[in-house]
Amino acid sequence: MLKQLKQKKWLIIITLSILVLLAATGYFFAKMKSEPVYLTKIDRIMYDKKNRSPKYVLTMPEKRAQQKKPSPIEEKQSAEEISTVSEPEDINDIIRAIPQLSSLGEAPGKTPLHPFEREEKFTRQDGDLIVPSLSPEGKRPWIAYGRKVNVQPNFYKVAVVIKNIGLNPKETDLIANGLPAEVSLSFSPYTVDAENQIKKARYLGHETYMDLLLSSKDFLKSDTGPLAMSIISSIDDNIRRMKQTLSVNVPLGGVIINPGQADKENKERTEKLLSSIKEMGLLMIDATGEDGIDFVKVDGLARKKADILIDENLDQQQISQLLKQAEKIALEQGQVLIVASPKPAAVVTLNKWQKTFSPQLTYEQMRENNITTVERPFALVPVSAIVVE
Numbered sequence: 001m002l003k004q005l006k007q008k009k010w011l012i013i014i015t016l017s018i019l020v021l022l023a024a025t026g027y028f029f030a031k032m033k034s035e036p037v038y039l040t041k042i043d044r045i046m047y048d049k050k051n052r053s054p055k056y057v058l059t060m061p062e063k064r065a066q067q068k069k070p071s072p073i074e075e076k077q078s079a080e081e082i083s084t085v086s087e088p089e090d091i092n093d094i095i096r097a098i099p100q101l102s103s104l105g106e107a108p109g110k111t112p113l114h115p116f117e118r119e120e121k122f123t124r125q126d127g128d129l130i131v132p133s134l135s136p137e138g139k140r141p142w143i144a145y146g147r148k149v150n151v152q153p154n155f156y157k158v159a160v161v162i163k164n165i166g167l168n169p170k171e172t173d174l175i176a177n178g179l180p181a182e183v184s185l186s187f188s189p190y191t192v193d194a195e196n197q198i199k200k201a202r203y204l205g206h207e208t209y210m211d212l213l214l215s216s217k218d219f220l221k222s223d224t225g226p227l228a229m230s231i232i233s234s235i236d237d238n239i240r241r242m243k244q245t246l247s248v249n250v251p252l253g254g255v256i257i258n259p260g261q262a263d264k265e266n267k268e269r270t271e272k273l274l275s276s277i278k279e280m281g282l283l284m285i286d287a288t289g290e291d292g293i294d295f296v297k298v299d300g301l302a303r304k305k306a307d308i309l310i311d312e313n314l315d316q317q318q319i320s321q322l323l324k325q326a327e328k329i330a331l332e333q334g335q336v337l338i339v340a341s342p343k344p345a346a347v348v349t350l351n352k353w354q355k356t357f358s359p360q361l362t363y364e365q366m367r368e369n370n371i372t373t374v375e376r377p378f379a380l381v382p383v384s385a386i387v388v389e
Contacts, residue, residue, distance in 0.1 A: 099316065099344035101171055104178020104351055111181065113147050113202045118251050122281070129240075129247040132280040140281035142302055145251040146384030147207050149182065152360045155379040157335035158326070159386045160184065160350060161306075163211055163256050163287065165342045166191030166198075173200070175347055180354065181205025182380040186256040186285075189213060189227040189245040198250040207382040210245055210252050212273075214260025214288070224260065231261050235272050242273060246280070253384060254283035254302070256339065262292035274298045283387045287339040302389045310340035310350075319349045330378060335386045354380050 122141040124133035132141050151157055162179070165172045166187040176185065185201050186209040187194060198208045213228035227245050229238045246252060255277060262270050275298050277284050283302035286293045289309045308326045310319055323338075330336040340346040357378045361371065 099348040101174040101178065101344050101347060103348060104174060106177050107180045109181070110205050113181070113205045113207065115145070115251060116199050116202050118249050119144070122251075126243055129243050130249075131243045131247055132252060132282055134279075134281040140302070141251070142253040142281060142283040142384060142387070145207070145253045147181070147205065147382040149379075149381050149385055151379045151381060151385070152362060154363070154374060155360055155377045156330040157381045157386050158330055158354070158357075158378045159335070159337045159381050159383050160354070161186055161209070161256060161285065161287075161337070161339045161383055162342050162347065163258065163339055164188050166194060169193065169197060171342065172197055175342060176201045176204045176206060179206075179347070179351060180380055182382050183350075183354075184209060184253075184383040186211050190225060194248050195250050198248065198252075202251065207253055207384060208251065209254050209256050209285070209383070210248075212242060212245065212255040212257045214258060214262050217261050229260070229269075229273070231266060231269075235269050238269060239272060239276050242276065246282075252282070254285065256285045256287050257293065259288045259290070262288055262290070266292075267296055270296045271298065274301055274303075277301065283384070285337070285339065285383065285387075300389055302387050304337055304383070304387045306339040307336045308338040310338065310346045312341040312343045312346070314345065316345050316349050319346055320353075323349070323353050327378065335381075337383070337386060354378075 121135040122132060122139075122144060123130050134140060135144075160182075161184045162175060163186040165175060165185055167190060169192055181204060184207040187198060188211050191197055201208050213224045215229050215231045216224050227241055229241060233241075242255075246255070270293060274284060274293075274296055278298055278301040283304070286303065286305040287309060289306070294305070307329050308322050310322055314322070326336045326338055338350070340350060356376055357380065358374045358376045360379055361369070361374070366372070366374075
């Protein structure tokens with residue numbers, strides 16, 4: 001056997017050499033694979049041999065483009081900009097910029113709107129409810145309870161309704177006191193002490209209405225309450241809910257229909273509701289922001305669709321843009337109807353806007369004062385002044 005090993009000595013040596021070479025090559029590539037890939041020699045010397053933590057931090061100077069020296073005027077403008085940015089804003093200015101209902105104060109020229117009490121001739125017994133009704137002579141409550149105004153022929157009518165009030169009596173008082181009497185107020189069906197709050201609003205000159213809540217479009221997640229319309233209830237049950245909403249011992253001119261489920265598929269239910277509103281002699285304002293109710297035609301119903309809707313999610317800048325749009329509509333159509341939420345941003349912005357309207361002057365007064373044009377010919381009016389049957 002020894003003789004055989006001697007004969008194969010060179011074969012064994014070559015085999016062992018190949019194995020050693022393969023092992024060394026594997027080790028070399030394994031080590032190279034464990035090291036990071038360095039983009040430059042500088043990257044390599046930043047790390048020690050074990051590749052654990054940076055040993056040096058080298059910062060190379062950046063190559064900067066040669067800049068043109070600014071002119072004296074540009075230096076002055078730059079200094080002014082820096083001064084403006086660095087100057088701290090006064091905290092009182094910030095607080096004053098936040099819309100507050102208390103800033104409304106008291107609107108001048110308020111005169112009570114009679115009657116304060118609901119007149120018996122405009123009511124009828126409906127089961128256990130007393131609901132609005134045409135008078136025996138056929139007179140309509142929305143006209144009898146409305147505010148009469150005169151608008152000069154060279155002015156355009158602007159009607160504003162603040163809806164969904166009454167849930168917070170203090171806020172309702174601030175709105176009723178602070179806004180002009182021509183602004184109409186619509187109360188939530190869930191108003192706290194509805195009778196007294198609505199009477200107080202009429203004493204301050206406001207036309208008074210009631211919100212009609214439709215079924216929520218996402219009714220499985222959000223519920224608009226037991227007085228809202230429901231797509232899973234019968235038509236008779238929905239009409240009863242509406243009548244229950246209107247069965248308060250105060251004058252109401254009609255309903256403001258809030259956004260919700262009202263489309264062609266629910267046309268029959270909506271038609272029954274609108275017909276019931278007409279039979280009670282009330283007006284209807286469509287504030288849904290959609291076209292569903294437009295498809296429902298009821299002859300003899302006093303109705304109007306809101307041109308501008310100001311919801312609670314808008315800021316003052318967005319509201320101002322909508323009011324510019326409202327002015328354009330009024331100039332083109334002769335009138336515009338705005339329905340807004342009672343949020344401070346909406347109420348305060350609306351109040352400031354209406355104060356910019358030019359005072360109404362007759363042609364004779366304009367001639368006497370040598371006035372040839374009216375700068376802002378808009379006249380604030382109650383809802384009843386722009387609704388037709």
